[in-house]
Each structure stands twice: as C-alpha cells, then as structure tokens.
Amino acid sequence: MNHKRWRVVPAIIATAIMSFAGVLIETSMNVTFPTLMAEFNTTSATIQWVTTSYLLALAIVIPLSTFLVRNFSIKTLFITANLLFALGVLLDFLSPSLLVLVLGRIIQGVGTGIALPLMFDIILNYAPKSKRGLMMGIATMTTSLAPAIGPTYGGLMLSLFDWRRIFLFLLPFLVLSLFLGVDGIGYESHKRGEPFNFISFLCLAIGLSTLLLAIENLSWFLGLISLISFGFFYRFNRNKPILNLTIFKNSQFVTGLFGVLAIQATVLGLSFILPNYLQLRLHVSAALSGLFMFPGAILVAVLAPLSGIIMDRFGPYRPIVLGLMLMFIGMLLTTVYFSRASFMALLMFDVVLMMGVGFAASNLMAVALSQLTKSEQTDGNGILNTLQQFVGAMSTTIVASLFSTFQGTTGGNLGVLLLLIVLTVASVLFMFKGRQMRI
Structure with missing residues (x-):
C-alpha cells in the first residue's frame, strides 16, 4: 500500500474520535432513559432500543469490513462513515418522536460500523510490531473509556441542558475527525473489485x-x-x-476472543444498570449518577496504554491475568454488598473493576488478533468487532429486560450482577488455559 508512516497517528486519531463518539452516545443515553420514558410515555424495555438499535446496526455492518477494505480505499470509507454518523447525530438532535430517534441511532451505527474496524486495521497493517501493544492500548482506550465517560457526559447534559444536546455537542469533534482523516489517510490504488x-x-x-x-x-x-x-x-x-469462519479453529484466538467479549458484556451491562439503579432506587440525580462512572473512566484512560507498554516488554500473560482478577474482585464486592452499599462504596467497587478493564481489555484484543496469520488478521478484526458489538447489544437487551421485569428491584439487579460475575470468572479460567499465547 502507498502510505507514509507519519500519517498513521492522525489516521488513528481520526478513526478513534469517531469510535469514541459512537460509544460515548451509546452509554450517555443510558442515563437519559428515565427522562425518555416519561417524555415518550413508554417502558424501559422499549426505550433500550435507543441503544440496542445502534449496537445491532454495528454488529450487522462490521462483518462487511473485510469486503469494504478490499474493494474501497480507506479514505473513501472513512469519509462515508463520518458523513453518515454526522447525519444520524443531526437527525437525533431534531427528532420529533422515538421512531426518528431510533432511526438516527441506526444511521450512527452504520457510520461507526464502517469506522471502528478501520482504526484497528490501520494499527495492524501500518503500526510497527514493537509498538503494537501501545497503539492497541491507545486505540482500545477510546472504546473502553467512552462507556465509562458516557454516563457522566449524559448526566451533565441532562442537568445543564436537555438530552438533545448530547448529540449536538459532538458535531465539532466529528468535523475535527474529518479533517484529520482527510489529512492522514492516503488513497490506495489497488483494490480487488470482488463481487458482494x-x-x-x-x-x-x-x-x-x-x-x-x-x-x-x-x-x-x-x-x-x-x-x-x-x-x-x-x-x-x-x-x-464475507467472514472467514475457519479462524475459529484457532483455539488461542477463541480464548482471547472470549475474554474480550466477556469484558464488553460486563462493562456495558454495568453502565446500564448502575446509573439507572442509582436514580430509581437511591434517588440520585442524573448528573451525579453519570459522574459515578467517571473515576473508573480515568483509570482506564491511564492504564490501557500503560498496560500495552508492559505487554510489549514482558508479554501478555501478567497484565491480562492481573486485570481479570481485579475485575473479579470488583464484581464480587459489588454483588455481595449491592443491596446495602452506599454510593461511595459502590463507587470504590467500580474503581477496582475498571482498573481491571484497563489492564486486560486492550491486551486481550491485541493477543487474540496476534494468534492469526497476517492474511487472517483483517478477517479476525472483523469477526472480533462484530461479536463485540453484538454481545454489547445482547448484554444491554438482557439487562434492560431484567431491569424492566423486576422494576429495578434489588433481587432483579442481583440476578444481573451474578450473571456478569460468572462471565468474569469464566474469563479468568480461559486465560489460564491460554497461558502460552504468543504476541
């Protein structure tokens, strides 16, 4: 491919901004659910489609990433994704009904579904192997940080303005992303022109x-x-x-993939249940329930690239297992003390859990993709991102359904937490099984 290495950084930043914006809206809207339920006179099970429709669009579009990268230039794909996302944001800002709001979220999902795999594809193909852990850490930091910052951002917008401003204030960042992408991503001349x-x-x-x-x-x-x-x-x-399913024969890839998916389900499940529980059961304000996730978000931002450096120097096993163990401890404390814990106690438990996410998430993704050959990595990237978004949608759907069924009661919430803790334990066991994975 015709490219210059100095363009890698702005190209990654451009795609990272879009990925960050997509996930930020996804979790920031969770804080607005009680408000949206009242405004549109509907249930939490219906309102959750504001998030689920976006994740489902992501899961459907991302499998096309391999076909799209092989048939269109990265610059063309990026510009298309950026404009689609901006269109969805404008549509949601102006939406007169729940149906239009969901339609805008679907369009945003299509845009992010094109952009998200591009970020990891650029890293896998252009970043030096010696810096891959760091670059994956920085990239994953954006997608891991956004779920935690989202409720804070949503809560502040809801308290200071209204839920529509959640979308409006992202437009300047999308413009910045567009300029960086146009500058950093070069056109490519050789594309296969495969039939779809x-x-x-x-x-x-x-x-x-x-x-x-x-x-x-x-x-x-x-x-x-x-x-x-x-x-x-x-x-x-x-x-x-359109997806190379033969890579599932690689047991080490599957081991890393399972860990990534378990973390995704845990983080998105908690980002739904905790802000809503704090508002509906502890009667905390939307702004404060959003700020609840902020300390953990800062830790993820700091630890994701740091853990990537540790992996580059000492290998993947230590930071990943440390991260998964911290997640297990955080989930265990949250589950055991959930019904009688104060706001501050729940906050400390979440901080421990998010420390684990910072150590484990990006490294697990880098390790999983490194188990594949160079020719398989684009397919692996597409499959990993597809399943990651679909598991996120499924996690949100299950948690929202349980939350709606039990009307936010302690028993229903404990059921969700127990489900998430099982996923965390399984991740630890799988990682011990895959101890010999290379990077």
Missing part, C-alpha cells in the same frame, strides 16, 4: 436481528428463525465468504 455476497450478508443480518428479538421477547419462534438464518449464512458464506 448479498445472500450471505442478508442471512447474517436476519440471524443477528431475530436472535436479539428472541432474547428480548423470550420467543422460541424468533429463536428458530435466527437458527435457520445462521444455517443459511454458513451455507452461502463458504463460496464467497
């Missing part, structure tokens, strides 16, 4: 959508449709694959 496997993509989209709906509505019929759709996807994907 539309049938395979359609089956995958139907499978992901109906699975999410089946979980939300506890519908065996929708679950059956999802299963059949995935079966057809597997059948049609073999001839002209």
Whole structure:
C-alpha cells in the first residue's frame, strides 16, 4: 500500500474520535432513559432500543469490513462513515418522536460500523510490531473509556441542558475527525473489485436481528428463525465468504476472543444498570449518577496504554491475568454488598473493576488478533468487532429486560450482577488455559 508512516497517528486519531463518539452516545443515553420514558410515555424495555438499535446496526455492518477494505480505499470509507454518523447525530438532535430517534441511532451505527474496524486495521497493517501493544492500548482506550465517560457526559447534559444536546455537542469533534482523516489517510490504488455476497450478508443480518428479538421477547419462534438464518449464512458464506469462519479453529484466538467479549458484556451491562439503579432506587440525580462512572473512566484512560507498554516488554500473560482478577474482585464486592452499599462504596467497587478493564481489555484484543496469520488478521478484526458489538447489544437487551421485569428491584439487579460475575470468572479460567499465547 502507498502510505507514509507519519500519517498513521492522525489516521488513528481520526478513526478513534469517531469510535469514541459512537460509544460515548451509546452509554450517555443510558442515563437519559428515565427522562425518555416519561417524555415518550413508554417502558424501559422499549426505550433500550435507543441503544440496542445502534449496537445491532454495528454488529450487522462490521462483518462487511473485510469486503469494504478490499474493494474501497480507506479514505473513501472513512469519509462515508463520518458523513453518515454526522447525519444520524443531526437527525437525533431534531427528532420529533422515538421512531426518528431510533432511526438516527441506526444511521450512527452504520457510520461507526464502517469506522471502528478501520482504526484497528490501520494499527495492524501500518503500526510497527514493537509498538503494537501501545497503539492497541491507545486505540482500545477510546472504546473502553467512552462507556465509562458516557454516563457522566449524559448526566451533565441532562442537568445543564436537555438530552438533545448530547448529540449536538459532538458535531465539532466529528468535523475535527474529518479533517484529520482527510489529512492522514492516503488513497490506495489497488483494490480487488470482488463481487458482494448479498445472500450471505442478508442471512447474517436476519440471524443477528431475530436472535436479539428472541432474547428480548423470550420467543422460541424468533429463536428458530435466527437458527435457520445462521444455517443459511454458513451455507452461502463458504463460496464467497464475507467472514472467514475457519479462524475459529484457532483455539488461542477463541480464548482471547472470549475474554474480550466477556469484558464488553460486563462493562456495558454495568453502565446500564448502575446509573439507572442509582436514580430509581437511591434517588440520585442524573448528573451525579453519570459522574459515578467517571473515576473508573480515568483509570482506564491511564492504564490501557500503560498496560500495552508492559505487554510489549514482558508479554501478555501478567497484565491480562492481573486485570481479570481485579475485575473479579470488583464484581464480587459489588454483588455481595449491592443491596446495602452506599454510593461511595459502590463507587470504590467500580474503581477496582475498571482498573481491571484497563489492564486486560486492550491486551486481550491485541493477543487474540496476534494468534492469526497476517492474511487472517483483517478477517479476525472483523469477526472480533462484530461479536463485540453484538454481545454489547445482547448484554444491554438482557439487562434492560431484567431491569424492566423486576422494576429495578434489588433481587432483579442481583440476578444481573451474578450473571456478569460468572462471565468474569469464566474469563479468568480461559486465560489460564491460554497461558502460552504468543504476541
């Protein structure tokens, strides 16, 4: 590819801003759910589609990343993604109804779904291998930091202005991202011009959508449709694959992938349940419930690149296991003392958990992708990001459904926390199994 190394940094920053903005809105809207429920006169199970629709759009679009990168220039893809995201933001700022709000979120999901894999693709293909851990740490810092900062940002906007300003104030950053991307990403001349496997993509989209709906509505019929759709996807994907499923034969990649997905489910699940619990049960203001996540966000911002440097020097095992153990301790304390913990106690438990996220998340992603050959890494990046976003959507759907069913009661919240702690324990066990993974 025709590129200059000095362009890597602005290119990564440009895509990181978009990825950060997408995830920031995702979790900042969680704080607004009680307000949106009152404004649109609906339930939390319905309102959660403001977040779930975005995540579902991400999960459907990201599998196309391999096809898109092979057939279009990175600059063209980035500009398209940026303009789509800006359109979705404007639509949500002006939205007169819940339906239009969800439509805007879907358009934002399409834009972020194109941009997010580009960030990791640039790192994997252009960043020096000796700096890959650091670069992945910085990149993952943006996607790990945003879920924690989101509730703080959303709470402040809701207290000072209204929920619509959450979208409006992101527009200057999108303009900055556009300028950095145009400057940092060069045009590429050689693209394959492969035919698009539309049938395979359609089956995958139907499978992901109906699975999410089946979980939300506890519908065996929708679950059956999802299963059949995935079966057809597997059948049609073999001839002209949009996702290279053979990489799942690599057990070390699967081990790292499981850890990444478990962290995603835990962080997004907590980012939904804790701010809403604080508002509805402890009667904390929206601004304060948003600020609850801020200390953990700062720790992730500091520890993600630092843990990448540690991995570059000493290998991945130590920082990842340390991170997963801290997550386990934080989740255990939250679960055991949840019903009688004060605001400050819950805050300290969250800080411990987010320290673990800072040590483990970016390193697990770097390790998982490093188990693949150079030719497989673009496919691995697409699969990892697809599953990461879909698991995020599924986690949000499950947590929102339980929260709505039990009306935010302590018992219902404890059920969610126990589910998340099981995921954390499983991650630790999987990491011990994959101790010999290389980087």
